[in-house]
Amino acid sequence: MDSSLYFDIPCVILCGGKSSRMGEDKALLPFSNHNTLSQYQYDRLKLHFKKIYISSKTDKFDFDKNLILDKGEIYSPIVALETIFKTLENEQRIFIITVDTPFVKIETIKKIIDLSINYDIVIPEAEKTHNLCGVFNKSCLSLIKEMLNNNIHKVNYLIKNSKTKILQCDDENEFLNLNDKTQYNLAKSFIS
DSSP: OOTTOOBSSOEEEEOOSOOTTTTSOGGGSOBTTBSSHHHHHHHHHHTTBSOEEEEESSOOOOSOOOEEEOOSSOOOHHHHHHHHHHHTTTOSEEEEEETTOTTOOHHHHHHHHHHGGGOSEEEEESSSBOTTEEEEEGGGHHHHHHHHHTTOOOHHHHHHTSOEEEEEOSOGGGGOOOOSHHHHHHHHHHHO
């Protein structure tokens, strides 16, 4: 990992999901040499961004962090994106990543950010498209508000109706998503 890479945009780690397939809050699971997966992601990424935040429904974290709290009962990344853009109102572009993708390479993040100047959204694709790992531009906010007014919570809808660029990547393992215990144990074996 290149520790010299630094990005002049903020990063927000999404930690507000229900973790229903995991059976417990994955943001709070121990990972690597950290008490929690969320602290691992926060510490890993804070070296590379001008500011880093955690987006969540509640402050469930036991480490020093910048927090963006989602209001309301609905568990939705669209609600989170609206809250993030309202909170960071002076930011044009924001790098968004989920807490459960701890292997995304800093070099890949650099490619995504470098592509993001002329697009609303830039996300990676290897074997699958990764909708919540990428740069989202404030230009998406009006569509996000419209989606929420119409009770549309699918990130794919936002991506399809925005000026989106897909970055082709070679390694799907980089985007391993820790959704259940099997994937979590696999990730722990990678990191050890």
